[in-house]
Amino acid sequence: MDGAVVLRHAARVRSVHTGAFGPPPWNEGAEQAAAFAARLPADVRRPGFTAALAFDAGEVVGFATAFTTGTPFPTGRCYPQAATSLGPRRTADWLCGAREVDELAVLPDHQGNGIATELLAAVTTDAPKGRAWLLTSVRSAPALAFYRRQGWTQATHPAPEGQGVAVFLGPRHPARRLAARPL
Template structure:
């Protein structure tokens, strides 16, 4: 059965929270993430709050009754947040670029696809569907440099790496979406 991508806004996604928790666990239980059942439960708990964030959008890939993957995110607040990994993002971009490029943009928080659907193009479809309504085409995400496959995937999808990884090789990098107006301002090469 060919998966169908459905876009949901706000708390509508919560009807699928068990399925999303299951996809999350399947997608992130292997290295380099090594997430376990407890972390998948924490994701499901966060999802209840995240679904209430301004601009929350989720794209779900559904085949019959099975959810094969999802992408989710929201509009980044102004002023730029200081919890989670946001301080690393701000340090990598600097205060002015962080404010100008990321505040008010659509922030992709999660992209997860069940391993059996890898290589099918589903992740790209989910990412495109979740970011389609990004304000002014402005979307961004961060990922760990411990995931060279993910970094290569984002490059293939037309995302521009906007920050250098930390020198210890364990940091994060910021990517700007294919329609982000600042992507041409990213210093090259990265």
């Protein structure tokens, strides 16, 4: 769906964000939810923006947002960790101009029902030349396992202390076979 539809549901999308990312291992509080909500109106205007919402009884219970990663590669949020892990050439070649899954969230009571799988597919199936990617925290073993089950390839392998982010390349991303394998 387009940005206007997402913005009409912005309050509920923010609530889903809070419900999904508030509990461990994410432990994101009101400040992170407010930051997400504050950037959403700008995100819907980004090139290539797309989103999917999941409803149950008329209420939003999950969402995914994605857009085209710009060139030069962004420098805010967690982007520097990804760029450092991949190096400048792979960052530019693999991520810039590709479909970036920015957020994927499902309320805990609705997890395990295939909603996240459908949301992820909805925002990545039509990625140009299959070039889709995302960042996720290495603190969440369930998230890492979920993306692997969906056929995504972890392209970076941060330290095992549970810190940092991991870059995943989508199942049809042409660079998946070039990604470093874990030790």
